[in-house]
Amino acid sequence: MATDAVTTxxxxxxxxxxxxxxxxxxxxxxxxLRHDPTTVAALVVLGTMVALALAADLLAENFFHRAFxxxxxxxxxxxxxxxxxxxxLGTDELGRSQAVRLLYGARVSLFIGSLGAxxxxxxxxxxxxxxGYFRGRWDDVVVWLVTTLNSIPLLFLLLIIGVLxxxxxxxxxxxLGGLGWLGIANYARGQTIALREREYVVAARTVGxxxxxxxxRHIVPNIIPLMIVxxxxxxxxxxxxxxxxxxxxxxxxxxxxxWGNMLTNAAQYLGKAPYLIYPPGIAVFVTVLCLYxxxxxxxDALDPRLKSR
Amino acid sequence: MGRYILRRLGQAIPTLIGILVLxxxxxxxxxxxxxxxxxxxxxxxxxxxxxxxxxxxxLNDPLPLQFIxxxxxxxxxxxxxxxxxxxxxMDLILERVPNSLQISIAALLVTVAIGIxxxxxxxxxxxxxxxxxxxIFSVAGHAIPQFWLGLMFVLTLSVQLRWxxxxxxxxxxxxxxxxWDRIWHLIGPVAVISIAGIANLPRILRTEVLEVISQDYxxxxxxxxxxxxxxIAGHVLRNALIPVVTSFGTILLVFFSGALIxxxxxxxxxxxxxxxxxxxxxxxPLVQAGVVISSVLxxxxxxxxxxxxxxxxxxxxxx
Numbered sequence: 001m002a003t004d005a006v007t008t009x010x011x012x013x014x015x016x017x018x019x020x021x022x023x024x025x026x027x028x029x030x031x032x033l034r035h036d037p038t039t040v041a042a043l044v045v046l047g048t049m050v051a052l053a054l055a056a057d058l059l060a061e062n063f064f065h066r067a068f069x070x071x072x073x074x075x076x077x078x079x080x081x082x083x084x085x086x087x088x089l090g091t092d093e094l095g096r097s098q099a100v101r102l103l104y105g106a107r108v109s110l111f112i113g114s115l116g117a118x119x120x121x122x123x124x125x126x127x128x129x130x131x132g133y134f135r136g137r138w139d140d141v142v143v144w145l146v147t148t149l150n151s152i153p154l155l156f157l158l159l160i161i162g163v164l165x166x167x168x169x170x171x172x173x174x175x176l177g178g179l180g181w182l183g184i185a186n187y188a189r190g191q192t193i194a195l196r197e198r199e200y201v202v203a204a205r206t207v208g209x210x211x212x213x214x215x216x217r218h219i220v221p222n223i224i225p226l227m228i229v230x231x232x233x234x235x236x237x238x239x240x241x242x243x244x245x246x247x248x249x250x251x252x253x254x255x256x257x258x259w260g261n262m263l264t265n266a267a268q269y270l271g272k273a274p275y276l277i278y279p280p281g282i283a284v285f286v287t288v289l290c291l292y293x294x295x296x297x298x299x300d301a302l303d304p305r306l307k308s309r
Numbered sequence: 310m311g312r313y314i315l316r317r318l319g320q321a322i323p324t325l326i327g328i329l330v331l332x333x334x335x336x337x338x339x340x341x342x343x344x345x346x347x348x349x350x351x352x353x354x355x356x357x358x359x360x361x362x363x364x365x366x367x368l369n370d371p372l373p374l375q376f377i378x379x380x381x382x383x384x385x386x387x388x389x390x391x392x393x394x395x396x397x398x399m400d401l402i403l404e405r406v407p408n409s410l411q412i413s414i415a416a417l418l419v420t421v422a423i424g425i426x427x428x429x430x431x432x433x434x435x436x437x438x439x440x441x442x443x444x445i446f447s448v449a450g451h452a453i454p455q456f457w458l459g460l461m462f463v464l465t466l467s468v469q470l471r472w473x474x475x476x477x478x479x480x481x482x483x484x485x486x487x488x489w490d491r492i493w494h495l496i497g498p499v500a501v502i503s504i505a506g507i508a509n510l511p512r513i514l515r516t517e518v519l520e521v522i523s524q525d526y527x528x529x530x531x532x533x534x535x536x537x538x539x540x541i542a543g544h545v546l547r548n549a550l551i552p553v554v555t556s557f558g559t560i561l562l563v564f565f566s567g568a569l570i571x572x573x574x575x576x577x578x579x580x581x582x583x584x585x586x587x588x589x590x591x592x593x594p595l596v597q598a599g600v601v602i603s604s605v606l607x608x609x610x611x612x613x614x615x616x617x618x619x620x621x622x623x624x625x626x627x628x
Contacts, residue, residue, distance in 0.1 A: 151328060152328055152331070154562075156599065157331075159584060160588070162588065163588045244570050263460065285449075285457070
């Protein structure tokens with residue numbers, strides 16, 4: 001997975017000394033984040049995308065005056081033009097507005113990416129922390145599960161599942177989350193193994209703290225910040241996976257537009273309408289890039305020591 | 310070394326069992342009837358024939374027995390008959406594996422050839438424009454969808470500029486294993502798939518080089534008057550590369566998964582495209598075999614990576 005493989009951004013954080021009083025992890029991080037132009041820019045772009053995706057219905061009705069499935073055969077293959085808003089990005093072979101479809105595609109991609117990453121976060125945290133805390137048999141099972149799933153190329157596995165079931169966006173997101181928790185679990189497990197021997201954990205155990213309370217109150221809060229960073233990056237990774245599997249026709253099925261299946265269409269009409277290929281690809285690229293940049297910026301903001309590396 | 314390899318092989322067995330169970334279970338969950346799929350559009354088949362076929366294929370056996378029979382056959386390299394091609398699945402796969410390996414191995418070589426110098430440059434020019442440039446390339450290389458990059462390659466360099474072939478392995482009428490024509494066809498898929506590796510490698514190497522470069526023995530090497538090039542190649546790189554070997558796991562995983570997409574975009578008759586077409590045709594034995602074989606190849610490459618790691622770092626064997 002690309003989770004651990006994303007570089008730290010060229011974020012320029014001013015020395016923390018400028019602000020004398022430490023006001024806690026999150027507010028410190030927020031302060032550092034605000035002074036990191038790359039991350040702020042990426043956040044603004046992401047925010048705009050989310051807003052546009054949420055407003056898709058509204059915009060389609062009042063601004064573009066086209067639904068995503070509206071066909072207009074007479075104006076099919078029209079090149080992008082500024083004549084009318086719905087023609088901004090041109091039309092496909094059925095005369096459907098690319099701009100409107102792109103907007104609805106954003107909805108699908110962002111929904112699948114974020115719900116999938118949330119599932120991965122919950123699963124990975126649960127599996128990783130319990131495995132690291134209890135060790136023994138359960139640890140063996142979790143490690144075995146992680147190694148096994150890591151040894152099957154993800155797209156091949158999704159292909160098998162795609163043959164057997166036609167997946168709607170919701171189960172698809174849960175499925176991606178169910179396969180994407182490996183990196184998070186590995187990390188949570190390693191951290192937990194290190195933390196459980198710390199004095200304060202031993203102290204809490206000696207005063208009779210239950211295992212559940214120990215994990216929830218003493219271990220998880222210490223590892224959650226970096227987990228959130230990993231989950232953020234996972235959103236990007238899952239958007240990439242979704243677009244790839246939809247592109248080969250085993251993910252989100254038409255007529256629901258997704259950036260991946262819009263590209264399937266574009267590839268088919270590459271000769272006749274080459275302009276169709278740019279917008280969905282750029283949309284995926286920019287979204288994932290921003291997610292990775294925000295993830296990295298957040299990581300630096302939460303732990304400035306990592307930045308020097 | 311022999312014992313290390315044996316132990317490492319032993320560790321691969323539970324993983325393999327997991328993959329087999331998962332693949333078998335997934336295909337058996339399928340709502341469609343294998344007999345129906347096998348016979349397809351043949352109308353002159355009596356219900357008695359169907360029952361006989363079902364019996365002869367062992368589909369009436371209890372599931373655990375079917376699983377054991379299936380695994381037993383796989384151990385004898387028998388994945389059954391393809392529903393679609395009506396040929397042994399193993400033959401079909403063996404024809405395609407070399408084609409896929411050609412892409413992965415070439416991509417690995419390109420990744421190493423470009424990624425290692427980039428990583429060293431990023432570390433030596435830390436904070437300079439080269440470092441920032443490599444960093445931006447790295448993030449961008451991760452974020453760009455591979456298949457889209459492939460499509461763009463085909464659209465601009467093949468369709469519009471006509472520099473490269475649009476797809477497939479050889480020009481029409483040419484048939485060779487590895488010749489100029491094949492290399493020309495390889496450039497597209499290898500370039501696209503290497504981007505992922507090149508985005509990965511320099512970043513990890515940069516951290517390691519920075520770590521090693523501040524060690525005492527590097528200062529000693531410099532102070533005894535060795536030229537900078539000799540210090541970098543002989544002292545820094547040799548040590549910095551050891552941990553980088555482990556990162557090849559991620560890169561290989563990306564290559565194997567990517568093959569499915571890239572072979573489709575570039576119309577490359579490899580294992581990925583075979584599995585994809587099998588999925589379209591609902592050719593279950595072939596899909597099953599494609600998943601199992603690609604996983605086995607991946608496990609095998611992990612194994613090679615670990616052996617390479619133990620070879621370059623003698624401390625590992627002792628563990």
